[in-house]
Amino acid sequence: MTYLAPVAPPFPVPSRDPAPAILAVAEALQPDLAQGFQIDALRLRLEMERAFGGSAADGAWDWKLAYEAGEVALVLFLRKFGRALLARAGSPPALLPILAKVACLLPTHTRRSEEMERFQQFSTPLPMGLAALAAAQITPRDLVLEPSAGTGLLAILAEIAGGSLALNELADTRADLLRLLFPERPVTSFDAAQIDDHLDAGVRPSVILMNPPFSAVAHVDGRTTEATARHLRSSLARLAPGGRLVAITGAGFAPDAPAWAETFGRLTETAHLVFTGAVSGAAFAKHGTSFETRISVFDKCRGGERGGITADLARPMSVDAPQLLGRIVAEVPPRLEMDAGVGAQSQPASPFRGLPPRASGPAARPLRSTAAANVDVHVATPDTEDLAYTLRKAADDLGAARLSDAIYETFRLQAIDIPGAAPHPTKLVQSAAMASVAPPKPSNHPKLPVAVLRDGLLSDAQLETVIYAGEAHGAYLAGSWCVDETGDMVSAAPDDAADVVRFRRGFFLGDGTGAGKGRQSAGILLDNWCWGRREALWISKSDKLLEDAQRDWSALGQERLLVTPLSRFAQGRDIPLSEGILFTTYATLRSEERGAKKSRVDQIVDWLGADFDGVIVFDESHAMANAAGSKGERGDTEASQQGRAGLRLQHKLPNARVVYVSATGATTVHNLAYAQRLGLWGGEDFPFATRAEFVQAIEAGGVAAMEVLARDLRSLGLYTARSLSYDGVEYEMLEHALTPEQRGIYDAYAGAFAIIHNNLAAAMEAANITGDSGTLNRQAKSAARSAFESAKQRFFGHLLTSMKTPTLIASIEADLAAGHAA
Template sequence: MTDLFSTAENADRSAALLLQDRLRAGDSITRAALNEAMTKAYGGTDAQGCWTQRESFEVLEHALAVHLRTVPHALHALPDVAHAIRLMAALPTQTVRSEEQLEWQQFSTPADIAALAVLLANAQEGDVVLEPSAGNGLLVAQLRQDVTLQLNELDPARRARLAHSFPGAPITGYDGAALTSLMASSERPTLVLMNPPFSRSLGRGADDFAAVRHLQAALRRLRTGGRLVAIMPDWYGPSARLRDLFDSTLRDVAVRTSIRLEKCYTKHGTSIAVRLYVIDKAPGTTIPSTIQRSSVAEILDAVTIVDRLKPKTDVPMAPVRKTGTTSLFRAVKSTRPAEPRAYHAPVRNEVLPVDFTPLETPAPLLGQTGVSLPYRPSRLVFTTAGEHPTALVESVAMGSIPAPIPHHVPRLPERTVAERLLSASQLETVVYAGDAWTQMIPGRFRPSKEGVGLDLSEDGREYRKGFFLGDGTGAGKGRQIAACILDNWLQGRRRHIWITKNEPLLEDARRDWTALGGMTADIQPLTSWKIDEVVKLDQGVIFVTYPALRSARGDHTRLKQLIDWAREDFDGVIAFDEAHEMGGVAGGEGALGAKKGSQQGICGVLLQNNLPGARVLYASATGASDVNNLAYAVRLGLWGPETAFADREQFISGIRKGGIAAMELVARDLKATGLYMARALSFAGVEYDILKHALTPDQIRIYDTYADAWGIIHRNMEQALELTAVVDSLENATLNSGAKASARSRFESTKQRFFGQVLLSLKMPTVIAAVEEHLADGKSVVLQLVTTAESILNRRLGELSPDERADLEIDLSPREYV
């Protein structure tokens, strides 16, 4: 019986040979010539079903790769790219796309762009060159012959063509975004040439950040001192929308060249613009300006080939023994030169249950110090987890209440526990949060048609209980949030929401996530999508701030956008970091009368109400200063069926009557049911000493001079109020109380900021002397910055003209206020 696959492969090779003859002869290949070669090789036309137009273009790319490899042309300087440009002009335009091509993102690199990339890569003799998404091999076909190739390609058909084009080169079929662990036993490359898929990932489907995941993996795989040349999507740049992602990916490397090319993929069936980056894996400087042109021919005069660094020697690595399926979080330590530092062989990083022993009898209390008790898990003894880096304490009232025996067993990467990336106290949070999420609040509910309440309904849905993490500063709340998400991620729940105070905390979230084995691109800010766009992220962690959550434009809101992305069956983690930001959800009485509920608090509660299966995690060091501010914690079961309070209003009223003692009882009861933990850093052994500064006569004179100046300003302001008819000096009456209050408020606040900076500057001589003294004694010094004046600097820069920016001179001293 004839093997149909073998027949098709032979026809594929025969067609490629016919096309190679035309390429060697310097003839143009038209669509008619391409169809003729395919018909002759396959014994029939595409109309007869013998082959498809898409297959003909694949064969053409294969023939071109073999031609470039076996009949190499001179490629030593930028003018030599002209040969590849002429070659591309002699080829037909690829006008047909297949579903498979779109599924695998198979848009090969045109030969002229490939020639430019090879020159900018500046390959050296003996280089180990990796192409993570090799396709048909067009990107590396023009490389010099004295390098060692490592080719990786997911598509089996293209892998087969690569074996024919590059005989002897090792060819793998891994996911390019996971090469760090999957190719751990291979020699690390000194040079990477890559054209990754732009919008699809293996296992994720549609993925807007697929290219970034591949770039991050390639940079980790690249040897220190090596070079990477990447063709990236047009959106990947230092734009306002994606600046954080761009900076975090390229934080520890040096970008040597940045190019933007328009309409250079026309021959390959798409008119998209692309960016080309030349990156050296070494500490970097300022990212160079992007050079933009419409064609490869136009860019040749504008770029230069940057000299290569010397890559560090690669230490051979022992094969990693695999057990079970490969995990996204299996990692291998980076190897280092075996000079003064010891070399650590790769270790396993399997996803395993966290090993602990539950205690039937609570652990005994430790010695009380003041109003605190040294903290230790009351019901758990972890086999390998270490103590927290700094001692933790718990209030006596809380420490006297043991937590219940939990039944949830987290599953985390082995190194997370073995290498003590999480302390025993932090692992305890993961256990109890997971245990809380296995429970449901009694009753069935539907969101109220008005307000933020839940109404009992027989045909409603059950709501999952939440968990409150009340740790203080230094206990690592961000790391614990990341660990809770990771535990669920590895159980197959790949959609989560992380809500916090402001955008700068995105980097902190990514830091904690990547420390446990995740990837930076797994956490994406919701603001990466316009408010009226559908969020295209099949799996990942959506990062959103409370102000963004309440934002709206017309009929579109961020809240609805987030709920639509999560969908009704959402069962991932919703982490409310700095949860007290939702504290005003219930409104209340203020100094000026009744206050409405805060919009961000209302949005936070509505998010919980619309996603009943969500695993809600509240994290706040302050919790609630007033019981009214605890109204956002709707998943703790503090009111409703099987409780002492029918609804939220009764709970608030009853606890408020009991005062602070009743609030303390609420916290104790929550801990007793396994829904609350609150630890803080111990200050045992900390000593305080006040550093006093004696004002010098010159400093006193400076202060008095400024005080006199502000007195003049004050008197002039009062006269200005009279001249502008804000006050009537004759009758000593106020004609516009609002304007008068605003002017005086601005005056006083500016004066306070001014003298605050003056007093700070007067103290600096004593502070600097004390710092130098401590450093001389071999001690570490930590200084807290109250303000960096960044917002003032940005405003001042925004007011400058281009000429003023060229000759920059900005005064941000207190004199600016005067």
């Protein structure tokens, strides 16, 4: 029968995060499941409107969320009754009819959302989950990983079987639900196709249950048949030797299918395929799809044994889940013996180093502080010592600049000597103007690991940067200031003003290529790390530079994974790191507030705290150029978003130790507008009251004024600019004579591009970009011509390079044979 429980009229319940509202709906539905009452779409809709404070038509929720609420109700039902039902039934086949009857009390999934279609979010029906559970043969000693955990239907079955859980889910709402449902279990949000790359090395699951997307890949538009294989390869790599992986895939993903023969050949190099069985689309019909599926069971090889396929591939497709479960019980062999220590007992507090398990609600903060204590175990404090150096006397000839008539002078330490410091591996130079002034005598002694000086991890030139950066950070800019709530407006503070701030002085590292700007940045961070300032921010131009940052940090003997990308944490969420170096890009930093989600700047400030006194490295800081706007030939230019975000961050964290890093940051005076911490205006060191006055004066003085500015900053110990010396470097032209065949190839491609060029106008007319009356879409026309010209230039550049490569290789081989190699 259909039972309609009394439901209170809808009323608004403010909830920016849908997960708590979904859980509230599930908690309202669970008693009906326990009593065997049918829940129809009307009942589900009323509960959703009550929890979300609005209707689906109003956009308060959609039916995907409603169906997920029903699935969560099943999870709650199984948590309450699952163990007792399993014990009473005695076996999965005996339990199957009971769970199938409970699952049928919920509405069939008949409506799909765009997200559901795009990411193929079809949760595992309970009968199929029970079949996977029977195949896994989970024991209380097992650590069970579910890489695509969804709403937790597979996870709860593993839990009632006695296993410990490690869960991963990429979708934000589902991940939040898992944290609410399994508050004591670690939940991560990685792309499951690369789960082995992201999880901490200490997480070695003995069982993996997975229902991955069949053809959807995260961050990739369109479909790819490689999706399932990628998920399986990464999960098998993570599985402990002797462990078992149970995967629900499309029925076509089979070892006897010609398209997948090679894939299964690779998968079974390190695992045994002990069972595979397909089932008709009826198994998933309740969850909105009639796609035929398959359960495959892999046992990972131990030691040096070879894998293979022992499964019976000749069996026909099962008509439904009960028939497939019968096959599994009869055909799946017992588990392999596991090595001692593998399983739930080896489970760490968190599946990612430095990332504690997250809980939602009031328990979140205590969990974070508890995990913070655990992190200290992983990151040992190195043996440190204060860096010793001696000051040179003013009359010391070595300290005085030895100027010649050259534009560049050889770089040498001018104010200090560092006993035992290794010289820079390559010769460095600085401009004659910079060499003509000596920096001030410092008093700051960095605290660094003993190995840095002993093993020459930082050269004498690089250690000088660490010393002077610390010296600069020990002082504050003149004056007191008021900063508004947005962080955009800064004004001089009146005498009786409240919430007055002072800005800590910054440092500008302007070295060119070869001086090791990344290593010096890491050295400044390490100095502060050893002083106990163990939260820092590293901002750069591209996310591809994350690996460079991790390399430079690990080159100083530190754990590379302490450099963590901000992209790992969704905008608007708390950053759960207790310590570490947060890496982000300027493009990410400029992300503004979106609805209930805070801006990225505010997210970072919340993590660091308003009293933060650690390091912020603005790597490639010229990306913040034009932070205050400028006047050009075509009129006024608005301030860049990246520059404004950088200034906002500096304003909101006045006590931060700021380092600007750029070899080209001072090419124009407008590009220095972001360098607020150098005190170029509004202070005592320079005669400019405002940024506008500074820009106007330096702009009027041209290159000469910029040069004087650089010298003055150097004399204050706030700036350094060195580069590789090309003294003694010679080069010769290597000519490649095009062969007749290469000329023919070039001419053929030139003719092909000429055809495209001659017909481009007709193509744009056919696409309604142009017409008889002229241009109909100027932006599209410009984009089309730009794309064509760009493609043409890149193509012919690659073509000519490939033609010249044989001559270049022959020249290299001849030089190697002649011994002309270093």
